[in-house]
Amino acid sequence: MSEEKPTTVWADDDYVAAKNQSFLSRLYTGTGAFDIVGKRKTWYIVSAVIMLICVLSMIFRGFTPGIDFEGGTQVSLPASSSVTTDAVSDVFSTTLGYAPEAVQTAGAGDAATIQLRTESLSDQDANKLSHALADTFKPDITLSDVSSSDVSSTWGAEITRKMVIALIVFLVVVFVYIAIRFDREMSAGALVSLLFDVVATAGVYSLVGWEVTPATVIGLLTILGFSVYDTVVVFDKVEENTRSVFATSRRTFAEQTNLAVNQTLMRSINTTIISVLPIIALMVVAVWMLGVGTLKDLALIQLVGVVVGTYSSVFLASPLLVSMKERRKDVQRHTKKVLARREKMAAQA
Helix, strand or coil: CCCCCCCCCCCCCCCCCCCCCCHHHHHHHCCCCCCCCCCHHHHHHHHHHHHHHHHHHHHHHCCEECHHHHCEEEEEEECCCCCCHHHHHHHHHHHHCCCCCEEEEECCHHHCEEEEEECCCCHHHHHHHHHHHHHHHCCCCCHHHCEEEEECHHHHHHHHHHHHHHHHHHHHHHHHHHHHHCCHHHHHHHHHHHHHHHHHHHHHHHHHCCEECHHHHHHHHHHHHHHHHHHHHHHHHHHHHHCCHHHCCCCCHHHHHHHHHHHHHHHHHHHHHHHHHHHHHHHHHHHHHCCCHHHHHHHHHHHHHHHHHHHHHHHHHHHHHHHHHCCCHHHHHHHHHHHHHHHHHHHHC
């Protein structure tokens, strides 16, 4: 950023936010009436509270690993009016003396199946359970309709290892790209925003207590792409607005950044709504209507991730950028110059 060579020319008016307009008008016109950057300490506290709740949940409540991560046995059989999740769970408990880890319905209509998941069963117990299910639900179910398979935890561990590698590579690439495209402060702000997204999304998932499946892992990586895209769009407007801020004594760096956030706020809201609608449709149709359990995990992680990503782009990344910029002496001198001019104008008025 250079003080001597402005690169953008715009009307050098005093910074006046149109706070007398209606809420929707301020939202659409983006004149800087929402003082997001000025109240950044409030957003820091809100973000810190969210992070604290999520971290405590992950520490004390933890996650519920799915069968792909813990390993075990999965038993499947066709669903019908008599073959329900409760009935299958009762047969399992009566036969083996303990409750299964999960029993759910997958699919709909004639293709619907009951899927039972439990810890690894011996061949003898698996055979005993299959005969008990066939005897209980005959003539709807025969022994050949009941299938069981062992799932190794190795695959889930491999998925987790690759996810961690992908996450580290993604964060490094994002940091380098934004540092080259914009500057180091923006890169640091985007990185903190992404870390907030990861912790907040994982924390909410921990609070809900649903099983962690490979779909959950894939969904978590997917929402990071959305978050960094939204952050880059906001930073692009910030960079445009602050390119020649040192050429004027009428506006501070923080005010120009707040104006940029306001100008992209409606776009961020629209993008979030457009992204959330198909996810909600996925939850409604695939989870409640079709009963596909794995899609439930993917939908939840994406729904939370999109909302959290939008929040961090607007209320965390840009305020953090201003806080870091205001540690620079040239920005501090410029801010003092703007404030001194306003005091002088007020005294003369």
